[in-house]
Amino acid sequence: MVSAFLIDAINNPTKVVQELYEEHTGNIDHFPAVVARHFSDVFLNSDDTLREVLPLDVNHPPESFTHNRSLVRFHGMVQDTSSSPEMYLASLNENKCGGWGISQNMPASEWPSSFDYCDLKEATALWAVTVPGQTDWRTEELTAHSHCGSSSSQNAPQPHKFxxxxxxxxxxxxxxxxxExxxxxxxTDVVTFIGILTSESLDxxxxxxxxxxxxxxxxxxVQSTGDASPREELATVRDxxxxxxxxxxxxxxxxxAQWLVLELSAKVYTRTTPLLPPSLTLSRFPSPTASSPAxxxxxxxxxDLLPQYLTVPLSLDLLNKENxxxxxxxxxxxxGYLxxxxxxxxxxxxxxxxxxxxxxKGIMNIRAVQEVMDAQTLEYSFPFSxxxxxxxxxxxxxxxxxxxxFFQTGFTVPLEMKxxxxxxxxxxxxxxxxxDTVKLAAYRxxxxxxxxxxxxVQVAEETSKHIQEDFVRQRQEDPSITADNLxxxxxxxxxxxxxxxxxxxTVDIWETSKRLDASRRKRSP
Known part of the structure; x- marks a missing residue:
């Protein structure tokens, strides 16, 4: 059974906001939180109800919504938070709500001839874009069951912000x-926004x-980056x-391929005692021929495997000209790309x-990539800082x-092809x-x-003792081995x-790691 709250919220969100406003007269300071809580309860507690809202994306661009003030959902990345807050009049004549762009469509008669400055509020303004690098299958997951026709996206405004x-x-x-x-x-936060779509001046x-x-x-x-639960049966998928x-x-x-899977298993875990993803070079990787795809x-x-993935085809022209x-x-x-x-x-x-x-500029771009590899930080440049x-x-x-x-990576693995x-x-x-679909889902x-x-991942006490003894033994056999090797x-x-x-x-994993790294180092440079 479809909730009446859901139908009202989808068909006329402006009316729902006004009704909430009338119910909470005299509570203007906390009213935005009331609205957020109400619509969150309607849409954000279930993927099914969330998908009832029409998506705003490249297949359903703003110009495809002919109805003014349509309710849409936008799964996007926050690109710029530096815009100044926007002032708006929270209360209009006849107990009308003025926020959420409602005042734009109000006739002059409904604007108060004078107003209490306490009714003047601020809205946070920011710029968001389609999630860069979001793969097709991930996009399809998010838009599944959306019953909306599609059209081609026109040129997006502010293209330099993507x-x-x-x-x-x-x-x-x-x-x-x-x-608040x-x-x-x-x-760079990935956020699902539910809101009323309009067209307005940027300033x-x-x-x-x-x-x-x-x-x-x-x-x-805000999208959580830790929503996967390890399951024992998935371990058999690895090979x-x-x-x-x-x-x-x-x-x-x-x-x-095994080194690649190791690389794809990494993420930033802690910065205090740095546990960061290493970087990987697959060397001896032949260039494409004139007749092959680029x-x-x-x-x-x-x-096909990753939800967030982007290829950057490096060239001197790209390094010297692009951000x-x-x-x-x-x-x-x-x-910029990063x-x-x-x-x-x-x-x-x-x-x-x-x-x-x-x-x-090319040198600075290479430095920026290296900084991401080494420290997992990215520098943003402002006029004076x-x-x-x-x-x-x-x-x-x-x-x-x-x-x-160009880069010093954590691991270099020369390719040896059959x-x-x-x-x-x-x-x-x-x-x-x-x-097939089932196997591909298991890989993901x-x-x-x-x-x-x-x-x-922790180091078992037995393994820690074994590693210490092993390291001492290796140092005795080869004095060139240092703490960096460990x-x-x-x-x-x-x-x-x-x-x-x-x-x-475990001890077995430690010994396997040593053999795996030794096999990498023995490959022809």
Whole structure:
């Protein structure tokens, strides 16, 4: 049975806000929280009810909503929180609510000739965009069962605020009236907004300011990055996943595929005693031929496995001209490739880099990527200052040399292909053997569970003693071994345990880690 609250909220959200306002007369200061609580109870407690709201996305752009003040849901990334708050008159004549853009449609007769300054309130304004790097299957999950026709997206306003140049996306001005709830929102947060869609000036005080899509938020929910639960039965998926990645995208190299799965199991767990994702280079990765696709098969494979994934095809032209870090210009935050949500995986391909010169911007872009790899922080540039903000990005580099030309990565694994599978490195998508729906879902769940495990992996007491004795013995046999070698192997062991969905590093896992790392180092450089 469909709730009457749900029908009213979908068909006429403005009317519902007004009715709530009349019920809570005299409580203007707390009214935005009342609205947020009401609409949260209606829409955010169930995925099914949430999907009853029409989506705002590239297939359903703002111009496709012909009804003024339509109720929409927008799953987007917060790109810019630096806009000044917007003032609005909370109370109009005849006990009318003035917030949520309602005053825009009010006739002059309903505006008070004078007003109490206590009725003048602030709404938080920010800019949000389509989630950069969100893969197709993840988007389909979020929009499933949406009964809305689709149309092609037109050019989005403020295109410089989207991290990927020239990519289709939605950009929208977001106005949040529950200021206390809005204070916790940060750049790169992924949020589901439920609100009333209008078109308004970007700057109400500037007559020349462009008109942009505006979303008057009724309620919102920040996406959690830790919603996967490790399950024992998923552990059996690991070997099949490694073999599939190897055979389809890595020339049959199961060792390289295993290192890739280890890399995909990592995330930022703690910064106080840093436990951060290492970076990975797959070296000796051949460049595409003139007749093959430009993107490696690995791009398509990772797109099918990960909810957040982006390929950056590096070239001198791209490095020297495009932004990798956000930069504020004229009080407007321009985005960059690295302004992506936490949990994103980046594939950086160096195969398109030709001889030439890196200018200052290119050098700064490389430094920005290296900073993300080493410290998981990204610098935002403002006119008189620079601030570093935390990231959580897994980075994988493909290069055809023995090491990356630009980056120092945590692990370098030279590719060793089987002659019979060398041609699979660059295949069109329609030639990839995609697993059936059940198996592919298991692969996705497994990788999500491995990320959850990574931060919880402990070293058993028995293993700790074994590692100490082992390290002393290795130092006696080879004085060149240092504490850095031990730290490196501990990272491998934690990643291996997480990729096996184990909560502890056991002696067996430690010994397997040593063999795995030794096999990597023995490969031809």
């Amino acid at each position: 991290p990927v140049p020239n990519a289709p996306h939605i950009g929208v001005q977001v106005k949040i009236y529950d200021n 709830a809005a204070q916790s929102l940060k750049a 109400s005080e500037d007559v020349s300011s462009p008109v942009v899509p505006s979303l008057h938020v009724l309620c919102h929910k 099949n996943l490694i073999k599939w990645i190897a055979d389809e995208a890595l020339g049959g190299d199961e060792v390289a 993107l490696p098969t690995l791009h398509h494979v990772l797109s 990798f870090s956000p930069e504020s210009k004229d009080e407007d935050l321009h985005s 302004q992506v949500p936490r949990g994103t995986t980046l594939l950086l391909t160096e195969n398109g880099v030709q001889e030439g010169k890196l200018v200052e 620079k601030f570093s903000f935390p990231t959580d990005i897994v980075t994988i580099v493909l290069c055809d040399g023995r090491k990356s030309a 002659p019979s599978l060398k041609d699979n490195l660059y295949k069109p998508r329609d030639q990839i053997k995609i697993p 769940s497994f990788l999500a569970a491995a990320k959850q495990c990574f931060g919880t 730290i490196h192997l501990m990272k491998v062991a934690r990643l291996l345990a997480a990729s096996m969905l184990e909560r502890e590093v």
